[in-house]
Amino acid sequence: YQRRVRGIPSMRTAILILSLIAFVALVTSQPSKPVWPTSFSASVSVRHNEAYERHGFFRWFYDATNGKDRFDGFREWHSEPTFVVRIYDHTIGREYNVYYHRDYVSCYTHRINSTIPKPDFNAVRYIGVALIDDEPTYHWIEEVEGRTVQYFETIKYREPKRIDITNRRETRSETWIFHAFDQCAQDPELFDLPVAIPVSYTHLTLPTIYSV
16 A cells, blocks of 8 residues: 655656657657658558549659669559559650560550659648557648648658648549658669560550560
């Protein structure tokens, strides 16, 4: 039996008070602006607000030194889910799509015509702390010409956790959620096309078929 002295808070109350003080300090402090990583691999899911856009899940590899992205995931090919590797070579502005079918591989290439979210954070504004999947994150926002971008990064590692993009002019929105993130150098061979695909054919616009 322990006798509590009047006027002295219990240990539980003291811990609660200290936690509240720490949380208030975290919310009111102004962190430095985020910096987009120069190389990483990540598991990402994407949600869209439009019915014709399918939700997606893929692996994303990025290497700023070589100016390349790679996405591994499934896409529909003639109403059939097919594994596809997409390689973006930003040094020459071309995109390569390699579809792995049951009995063959098809490849086609064209100029890059899609946007990959890579914020520069020059105009972002800090608005507070958010909790995503029970993990505290810094919450940033940028509003430019009818488009709003919200960026959430983990407080512990300053790594991407979520990106919300809203285009008010086109009433479109999408959300990128990072389920796993590994910030490290990437093997340059990840961004090479399969050796079975001749380099001389990689600038064809129409699909080219190769046997496995």
